[in-house]
Amino acid sequence: MSHWMGKLKTLLMLSFTAIVLSACGKENLTALDPKGYGAEKSMDIMILSIVIMTAVFIIVAIIFTIAVVRFREKKGREDYIPKQVEGNHTLEIVWTAIPIVLVFVLAIPTIITIFDLADTAEAESSIKVEVTGNQYWWHFDYKGEEIQTSQDLYVPVGKKVYLDIQSSDVIHSFWVPTISGKMDANPENVNTMFIEAYEEGVYWGKCAELCGPSHSLMDFKVVAVSQDEFDQWVEDMKNVNPEEKPQDAVASEGQDLFEANNCMACHAIGSSPVAVGPNLTNYANRTAVAGILEPTKENLVDWIMDPESIKPGNKMTGNYPEVSRDEAEKIAEYLMQLDHSDVNPESAGGIID
Amino acid sequence: MSIASTQKKGFGAILWDYLTTVDHKKIGNMYLAAGAFFFLLGGIEALIIRIQLIKPENDFISAGLYNEMITMHGTTMIFFAATPMLLGFMNGVMPLQIGARDVAFPFLNSLGFWLFLLGGILMNLSWFFGGAPDAGWTGYTPLSTSSPGHGLDYYVMGLQLSGAGTLMGGINFLVTIVTMRGPGMTYMRMPLFTWTTFVTSILILFAFPALTVGLFLLQFDRMFGSAFFDVALGGNSVIWQHLFWIFGHPEVYILILPAFGIFSEIIPTFSKKRLFGYSSMVFATFLIAFLGFMVWAHHMFTVGLGPVANSIFAVGTMAIAVPTGIKIFNWLATMWGGSIKINSAMLWALGFIPSFTIGGMTGVMLGASTADFQYHDTYFVIAHFHYVIVGGVVFGILAGLHYWWPKFFGKVLNETMGKIAFWLFFIGFHLTFFIQHFLGLMGMPRRYWVFLENQGLDTGNLISTIGAFFMAAGSIVFIINIIYTTAKGEKAANDPWGTGRTLEWAISSPAPEYNFKQLPLVRGLDPYWIEKMDGNTKMTPAEPLDDIHMPNGSILPVIISIGFFIASFGFIYQVDNKSWLIVLFAGMVIAIGSMLIRSLKDDHGHHIHKEDLEKEAD
C-alpha cells in the first residue's frame, strides 16, 4: 500500500510545486511580484504572516497526525476506557500565551505599515490625479494640469502620485495589484491613496468592487514611464488641439460622423470637463478598446456598432443613433489617428500579452 | 415512537401533523430538511458559477445572470442553508441534552421555522418573477438601491421574514436554556453543544437587529423614496456597510460556533475521553462571541475609514485567533491519549481540524489590514471563507448529521457510503478552494463574470471547477446514503455508538414525543457516561412517573407566516401600482388577525396520562 501512496505523494508534490512556481501569475498583473511601493509593503506583511501561519500549521498538523495515528482504537481493545483527563493548566496557558505573542508579532508591523501607507505628508508637493470610477470605466483628471484621460493612467516611475478617488455612481474599487493595494471609490467622499511604481511598465488595473453586470470588464492600465517621458507626455497632452483636422479623407469623414452622431455629447477630445463617457484624447495610443479589447480597428468598430455585446449594461448603449458598419469604420479610422503624443505604452516597455 | 404514531397515518394526516406541530424535534427535522433543500439549491448555483469560470471569457451564462447567481448562492447558503440546518440541530438536540421536555416557546418555535421557510421561498420566487437580486449577498448600496427590477426587493423582504424567524429561534433557545435545565443540570454541566447554542443565540439576539435596521433602510429607500443612501439628498452609502457587517461578522460566528459545539460532542464520544479543558472551551466560546462584535470593519479596510480605525479593527480581528486556537488545541488534547474510533461522523470531525485551521489562518492574514489591501475582494477572500464555512460549518453539519441521525430518525447511516462521500467531498473541497488563494493574489477579483485570456488564470480556475464536481459527487453519494438508509437501514439502539456521553443517548432513538418519561437526575458533566461507568444502563429518575403536560399543536404559525408572505408581495409591487397596497393590507390582516386569535384564545395545552406512559416501553 505505502508503495503507491508514496508515488502518489511525489506526484502530488511535483504538480503542486509546478503550479506554485508557474503560479506567480502574469507579470504586471500579479500581486505576488510587487513592483510598487504599496504592493511591496503589503507583500512584506504577507510574507511575515505566511511564515507565522506555516509554523503554527505545522505544529497543529504534527500534533494532529500523532494523535490520530498513535491513539487509534486498537484491535481487540475495543472495551478499553482511556483515562478521563479534565485538563491541564500549564498546557492551556502555553497554548493561550504563544498565539498572543504571535498576534503581537504580526500586529505591530501591520499597524506601522497601515500608517505608512496612509501618510499624506507629501500630497501637496506631488502629482495629484482625481480618479473617478464610473460604471465600467475610469476617468483621470490631472490636477492643475488641465489634462484629462480615461482608462490609461500615465505616471512617472519612482515618484509618489496621489490619487483622489471617488465614484460618480456606485462603489468601485481601484486596484493595480502589482503596484499597490486597492482603495474604494465611494460616491460621497474622496479617498486619497498614493501609488509609486518602481519600474517602467504597463500595469493592469482592475475594478474590485461589484458594480454591475460589467464589473469584471472594468479594467484599466497604469502606464509607468520615465520622468522625462512623463514630462514630455504632459507637454503633449496640454497642447492637444481638439479641432485639428485629420490628414486623410476617411478619418476626416469619421470626424464629421463623430460630430453628427452626437458622440461629442459624452466624449471629449482634449481637455474638457465632459465626462459622461471616456475622454478619447490620444486614442491611438490606448492600451485597449473599452478597457478590455485589443486596441485594433476591428475591435473598435465592433464596439461602436454594438457596445452591449462587449460590455453588458454599459452606459453608451442605446444613447446614440445607430451607425452602419461603414460609418463605424470611418469613425474608428478617425479615432485611431488621434495620436497626440510620442510617449505611449511602447515607451513603458509595451503591453505584455 | 409515541402513542399516536403506533397507528399508521395517511399522507394528509402526516402533512397536517407537520404543519401544526410545535414539537421541537419535528421542527428540528423540518429545519434540517428545508436547509438541506436550500443547500442543494445553493450547490447547484455554485456549480453553475464554477462552470461559467471553467475557461476564460466563457459565455455559459450572461453577465447579469452571473451576478444573480452569486447573490443567490451566497444568500441561500448563508441564510437558508447553513443557519437553518444549525438551528435544526439546536432544536433537535439541545432540549434533550439539558433534560427538558420541550422548549420554552413551542408556538414561537414553529412560527420561527415557517417564517424562515417562507422567507426562503419568497426570495427564490424572484427567479420566476423578473429576476433575482444581483448586488451580491452583501447588497452594497448604492448598487442595491439602484438595481432595476424587483430582485433586490425580494432580497429585502425574504431576509426580513427569515431574519424575524431566526430572532425568535434565538430568544426561544436562550429562555429554554436559562429556565428549563433538568434537575442537577447546572450551567457548568451543560454539554458544549448546548453552550454553543446558548452563545449563538446571544449572537443572534444582538446581531440580527442590525440587519433588520439595515434592511428597513434599504426597503424604505427602494419602496418609499427615502434618502438614506441617496447621495444627492445627503444620504450615505457607508451606513449600509456598517449595519450589514455589524450583523455580518457575528453571523459567521453564528455559523461556526454551533459547528464547534457539534465537534465538541463528536470528538470526545469517539475518542472515549471527556472533553479536554471543558471550562476553557466555554470561556473561549464567550470570548469569540464578544470579540466577534468588535471586528466588523475588517470587511471594510479599503473603504477609507482611516488608519486609526483600520489599526483598531486589525488588532481586534487577529485577537480572535487566540480563543479559537484554545479550541483547536483542546480538541487535539482530547484525542491525545484517547481511543479513537474513526467512523463517518469522526471522519468529518478529523477532516475539519486541518481544513478549518487553514481557513482561520488565512482569516488572520486578512486581518492584517495592509495585506488585506491586496486580498480584499479577490478570490483569496473566497478561498478563506469557503475554508472556514465549508471546512468548518458544512463539515460540522455533515458530522452532526451522521452523529445524530439515529437520534433524529431512528436509523444509523451506512458507513461505507459515508466514507466514500467524505473522501470525495474532502478532496473536491481542497481542490476547489486551495488554488483560489493563488488566483486571488494573481489578480483575480471576486464576483467576476469572466476572467480574460492570457492572464495566467486558466489552469487554476479549471482545477477549481473540477473540484466542485467532486463535491457534487460526494453530495450525491450522501443523498443515496440517506435514501438507502431510510429504506433498508436497521433500527438504532438508544446509544448506537456505545460511547455516548450526554443525555440524548439515554433515551430511545428517535426520542419519544415527551423526551423523558421521568426527568433524569444529572450528577455531573457527561451524565449518561457517569451512569454507564457506574454500571447503570439508565439515568436515575428525579421524579415519580406522572402526567406530562404538553403544548397543543397549532396551524396559526403557518397562517401568520403566509400572511406576512402575502404582505411582502404587496410591499414589493406597490411601487409599480398602488392597488397592490390592497394585497399588503390583506396579508397584514391575515397575519395580525391570527396573532390576535392566538393571544386572545386561551390554550392550556394537554396532558399525556400516566397510564398511557406506563404502557410505553423505555
Add this chain to the structure above:
Amino acid sequence: MTGANINKINSFKKQKQKEEMKHQVITFALMIIFTLVAFIAVGAGMNKTYVIPLILILALVQVGFQFYYFMHMKDKGHEVISSLIYGGIWIAAVTVLTFTTIIWW
C-alpha cells in the same frame, strides 16, 4: 398553614410593597426633575460644550432609574437578564460610537 398566618404574611408583604411604591414615586419625581433640568438647560441657551454632556448624563441616569427601579433590574433573579442587557448596551454603544466617528458627512 393557618389563615391567620397567611394574613400576617400578607400584611407584611403589603407593608413592603408600600415601601417599594414610595421608592418608585421618588424615582419618578427625580426623573421629572432631571427632565426639567435638561429642558431648561437647552431652553436657556447654555453653551453647547456643556449642555450636550449634561443632558446626555441626565438621560443616562434617568434610564438607569427606569431599568433598576421601574423595571426591577435591581431585584434578585435578574442576573442573567442584566448581563444580557449590558451586552446589548455595550454593542449599542460601540455602534453609536462608530457612526459618530468614522462615517463621514
Add this chain to the structure above:
Amino acid sequence: MSHDHSLSPEIHDPAKATHEGKHKYLGLWFFLGGETVLFASFFATYLALRNSTAGGPSSQELFGLELVFVMTILLLTSSLTSVYAIYHMKNHDFKKMQLWFGITALLGLGFLGFEIYEFTHYITDYSFTFRSSAFGSAFYTLVGFHGGHVVFGLSWLTALMVRNAKRGLSLYNAPKYNTFAIYWHFIDVVWVFIFTVVYLMGMVS
C-alpha cells in the same frame, strides 16, 4: 422549578409564579436586549445623517421645546401609572389595576396624538417629509419606529384589558400584565434618549 409557592398562593411575584409567566418574562427581557441594538442602529444612523439636510429645514428650524416637553411628561407619567397598576395587581385589586392601566393607555394615546400633530405640522408648515433629505428620512424613521412601538404597546394593553375585563386576576393573566409593564417602561427608556439626542441636542447644535 421553584416549589416555594407556599409563601405566596397569590400573585406576589408574577415574574416567577408560573412556568409560562417566567418564560414570557425572560423572553421579553431578552427581546428588549435585541431592541436595544435595534434602536441603537436607528440612533446611530440618525446621528450620522442629522446634518444632511440637503438644503431643507434643519433641526434647529423645526423643533420646538414646548411640544416635546409635554410629550415627555405624558410618557414619563404613563410609566409611573403603570407602576401603580402593578402595585395594585400585587395587592390583588383587579379593579384598581385596570383603572391605572386605563390611565396609562390614555396617557400613551395623548402622547401619540401629539406626535401625529407634530409630524403633520412639519409636513404641512415646513414641507419637511420623509423624502426631503437623508435627515428627514432618519428623523421620521427613528421617531416613527418609537411611535410604532407605542401603538403596539397600546394595542397590546387594550387587548389585555378587554380580554380580561370579566375574568379578574389570575395566575394565568397576571404575568401577562407584568410583562406588558416592562415593555412599556422600555418604550419610555427609548423616548428619554429620543428627546435628549434628537430634540434637545438638535436644538443646541
